[in-house]
Amino acid sequence: MDELRRFARELLLKKEVAAVIGYEQVGEARTRPVVITDPDECRRLVLNEYCLNNLVVYLNRARIKALARSKEGIRKLAVVAKPCDIRSIVALIQENQIRRENLMILSMNCHGVVRDFGCEFNGDNLAAKCISCNTQSSTYADKSFGEVREIPKFTGKLEYDLSEIEQLPPSKRMEFFREQFDKCIKCYACRAVCPLCYCQRCITDKTIPRWIESSSHSRGNFAWNIVRALHLSGRCTGCGECERACPMDIPLSLLNRKMAMKSKELFGYESGKSTDNPTLVGSYDQKDSDELFM
Amino acid sequence: MTEEKLILKEDLLRICDDVIKKGDTLLAPGKSEYVIVKDVSEIKLDPEALPTKISFKSYVFPKSEPVLYYKRSKNDVTLIDADVNGRKIVVLGAKPCDTGSIDIMKDLFNWDYRDEFFNLRAKHFIMIGMMCKTHDEYCFCTSVGCSPVSENGSDLFLIPLSDKEFALRIVTEKGREFIEPYFRFLCDADTKRTEEVLSAAKNPETAFDPDEVHEWLGRNFESPKWDGIGEVCLSCAQCAFACPVCHCFDIVDEDYSYSEGRRMKNWDGCQFGHFTLHASGHNPRDIQSKRYRQRINHKFRYYVDKFGKILCTGCGRCSRGCPVSIDIKEIVSNCKD
Amino acid sequence: MDNKEKHIENGWEPKIVAFVCNWCTYAGADLAGTSRLKYPANMKIIRVMCSGAVDPVFILKAFERGADGVLVSGCHPNDCHYNAGNFHARRRWDLFHALLDFAGIEKERLQFSWISASEGKKFADVVTKITNDIKMIGPFKGYQEMNRQFTTEFPEQEKEKLVQQCTEAEAVNG
Numbered sequence: 001m002d003e004l005r006r007f008a009r010e011l012l013l014k015k016e017v018a019a020v021i022g023y024e025q026v027g028e029a030r031t032r033p034v035v036i037t038d039p040d041e042c043r044r045l046v047l048n049e050y051c052l053n054n055l056v057v058y059l060n061r062a063r064i065k066a067l068a069r070s071k072e073g074i075r076k077l078a079v080v081a082k083p084c085d086i087r088s089i090v091a092l093i094q095e096n097q098i099r100r101e102n103l104m105i106l107s108m109n110c111h112g113v114v115r116d117f118g119c120e121f122n123g124d125n126l127a128a129k130c131i132s133c134n135t136q137s138s139t140y141a142d143k144s145f146g147e148v149r150e151i152p153k154f155t156g157k158l159e160y161d162l163s164e165i166e167q168l169p170p171s172k173r174m175e176f177f178r179e180q181f182d183k184c185i186k187c188y189a190c191r192a193v194c195p196l197c198y199c200q201r202c203i204t205d206k207t208i209p210r211w212i213e214s215s216s217h218s219r220g221n222f223a224w225n226i227v228r229a230l231h232l233s234g235r236c237t238g239c240g241e242c243e244r245a246c247p248m249d250i251p252l253s254l255l256n257r258k259m260a261m262k263s264k265e266l267f268g269y270e271s272g273k274s275t276d277n278p279t280l281v282g283s284y285d286q287k288d289s290d291e292l293f294m
Numbered sequence: 295m296t297e298e299k300l301i302l303k304e305d306l307l308r309i310c311d312d313v314i315k316k317g318d319t320l321l322a323p324g325k326s327e328y329v330i331v332k333d334v335s336e337i338k339l340d341p342e343a344l345p346t347k348i349s350f351k352s353y354v355f356p357k358s359e360p361v362l363y364y365k366r367s368k369n370d371v372t373l374i375d376a377d378v379n380g381r382k383i384v385v386l387g388a389k390p391c392d393t394g395s396i397d398i399m400k401d402l403f404n405w406d407y408r409d410e411f412f413n414l415r416a417k418h419f420i421m422i423g424m425m426c427k428t429h430d431e432y433c434f435c436t437s438v439g440c441s442p443v444s445e446n447g448s449d450l451f452l453i454p455l456s457d458k459e460f461a462l463r464i465v466t467e468k469g470r471e472f473i474e475p476y477f478r479f480l481c482d483a484d485t486k487r488t489e490e491v492l493s494a495a496k497n498p499e500t501a502f503d504p505d506e507v508h509e510w511l512g513r514n515f516e517s518p519k520w521d522g523i524g525e526v527c528l529s530c531a532q533c534a535f536a537c538p539v540c541h542c543f544d545i546v547d548e549d550y551s552y553s554e555g556r557r558m559k560n561w562d563g564c565q566f567g568h569f570t571l572h573a574s575g576h577n578p579r580d581i582q583s584k585r586y587r588q589r590i591n592h593k594f595r596y597y598v599d600k601f602g603k604i605l606c607t608g609c610g611r612c613s614r615g616c617p618v619s620i621d622i623k624e625i626v627s628n629c630k631d
Numbered sequence: 632m633d634n635k636e637k638h639i640e641n642g643w644e645p646k647i648v649a650f651v652c653n654w655c656t657y658a659g660a661d662l663a664g665t666s667r668l669k670y671p672a673n674m675k676i677i678r679v680m681c682s683g684a685v686d687p688v689f690i691l692k693a694f695e696r697g698a699d700g701v702l703v704s705g706c707h708p709n710d711c712h713y714n715a716g717n718f719h720a721r722r723r724w725d726l727f728h729a730l731l732d733f734a735g736i737e738k739e740r741l742q743f744s745w746i747s748a749s750e751g752k753k754f755a756d757v758v759t760k761i762t763n764d765i766k767m768i769g770p771f772k773g774y775q776e777m778n779r780q781f782t783t784e785f786p787e788q789e790k791e792k793l794v795q796q797c798t799e800a801e802a803v804n805g
Binding site for chain 3: 177212227255259266281288
């Protein structure tokens with residue numbers, strides 16, 4: 001942690017980066033994203049099991065981008081990212097949203113994070129995405145901090161099991177999802193925290209014509225949640241932020257995970273793995289299956 | 295008119311059962327929200343539970359409701375009013391930081407226009423508040439004039455004396471009317487014991503003085519403090535939608551077909567970028583720092599100026615649920631020189 | 632009595648919306664007409680410039696407005712007027728179909744085909760097949776129920792009342 005603080009301070013002192021986006025501790029079991037431009041403020045930076053947020057979301061914010069702009073041109077932004085968050089960076093680079101050369105990625109060697117703020121870090125409270133994690137450190141980053149330690153074995157219980165839901169008959173599945181989506185209050189926290197939801201104007205905010213109803217009745221909620229999942233299919237890197245941010249506890253990552261599985265099954269594509277590949281939905285292959293088509 | 299009685303938990307549940315059997319709606323705090331109780335065995339009545347993730351606001355001010363139905367013909371538009379029949383809703387075990395919320399919102403909904411929908415629903419609410427015996431680092435009810443033992447807004451107020459007994463205070467005439475048929479369940483109270491429990495309430499520390507905040511906000515509209523928050527906040531409306539007193543709404547028309555449809559009233563939140571977007575394309579609150587400033591100013595300054603009430607109950611929901619851990623208590627406490 | 636007969640006995644006819652491409656399938660549909668081929672009249676055709684131009688929200692909107700089934704049809708692979716429109720569409724539909732399937736919308740509700748301008752017969756066959764498929768599974772109850780709902784947190788009776796009101800309003804409105 002001290003190493004990170006020193007390194008970040010150096011970066012800012014040497015003016016190599018315009019700002020450092022990192023985590024600061026607030027309370028015992030909670031961190032908050034922080035944007036640091038003053039080298040002395042770097043002592044606020046922390047790295048621990050409570051660094052839940054995917055800070056990549058900030059890279060596409062107009063306000064943060066404005067920080068990087070200067071008279072001499074665009075300066076770099078340093079971002080603290082867990083190895084799984086780096087997948088979102090890769091996905092954004094693939095989609096030409098950010099450039100690698102404008103970034104300084106400070107990675108953290110990760111041994112898992114908690115499922116939500118306020119929980120004690122142990123096997124019971126391990127975040128779902130960490131259960132089968134195999135990228136505890138990243139080679140894509142400019143520099144990694146912290147030691148690699150073993151992720152605790154997951155001893156908790158997941159509320160929803162993807163394979164169980166897959167086995168339900170269609171009408172039951174629809175009932176299940178409708179019940180879940182009915183809880184939605186359309187606060188759009190899922191959209192706000194998602195690093196890949198970067199549209200300047202979301203389709204749901206467009207009013208002429210209004211494709212997705214802004215009312216949060218069953219129909220509007222169903223449309224919004226399906227379209228959100230669709231727009232992320234083949235793109236979602238599984239950071240799980242949407243589900244964590246949801247105040248109504250809708251299991252949003254079920255849909256995202258299912259779609260990630262499908263993209264792998266149908267096209268052998270995994271999002272955020274390599275910047276060399278074109279994106280899944282932005283490209284095509286003449287040899288794609290014709291099975292669905294009469 | 296406060297009158298105190300003693301009631302056993304099992305008798306209280308019997309009353310609840312009767313409420314459900316009569317077909318009235320009984321709300322109680324559930325896992326993450328207030329839920330409609332179908333069976334009394336679901337009722338927990340835990341004074342040590344933290345506030346639910348969202349308040350019961352949606353039962354008095356639904357997240358989405360039709361206002362009218364319309365049909366267009368060649369030269370004419372026919373309108374049909376949506377009619378609201380307020381039904382009796384009994385809220386059991388509401389936190390003191392929730393019970394006062396309807397009174398706070400009432401001023402707004404009866405200001406330049408009397409909102410029938412809100413008033414009718416509010417009129418039929420029976421609020422059974424309960425003393426709160428816990429707080430966490432996000433609670434600050436004592437800073438905004440509420441407290442864990444506040445009876446403000448409650449029709450009946452419960453004070454848990456033990457696991458099995460409650461002291462029941464009859465606060466309003468509405469509360470008395472509700473409890474009158476069940477008087478046989480009530481026995482005389484031991485006010486001394488109640489006072490003991492009340493005085494042992496764990497008050498969250500006072501974090502700020504609302505008058506000072508009000509004064510500071512008036513002077514610091516352009517303070518650079520807002521910029522820092524604007525960088526971190528991601529512009530979702532979790533804070534507004536979870537808030538028991540945030541009341542902004544949006545009116546949209548929804549078509550069934552080309553010629554007919556309905557007009558809906560939906561929740562809206564001031565943190566959305568398009569909340570203040572004008573048809574011309576101009577947006578007076580174009581960046582997040584301005585939007586967050588609006589949120590704080592509205593709660594602690596504008597509403598106070600207009601209605602003499604703070605638009606905040608100190609429940610801490612917005613901070614607890616914020617995806618990026620922005621803490622309203624911390625921000626408002628820093629509203630000083 | 633099987634499902635199909637049951638639904639038909641009630642006098643129910645499915646509503647099917649087809650999004651077809653201007654260059655191939657629409658011409659194919661024309662050919663089916665000029666060749667006087669017979670096919671069910673349940674299909675409502677919407678002509679778009681390319682199967683790749685069909686946004687998935689069009690399909691959701693069709694379901695919202697009461698469609699029981701949707702067909703998207705375009706040129707055969709390699710025949711696209713815009714070279715690659717249908718290739719892009721193919722990937723998108725694979726994903727969208729998988730998503731809707733997971734969300735519990737029966738596979739038969741949303742179908743895809745490649746029909747060229749010369750395949751009038753195929754067009755008639757596809758329409759017949761889809762109509763039969765939808766007749767088998769019956770009206771799209773799942774979505775139609777959603778259409779009738781307003782708010783979720785309202786007590787059951789209130790909801791019923793609102794639904795009734797809405798139905799009345801609809802009745803008044805014709």
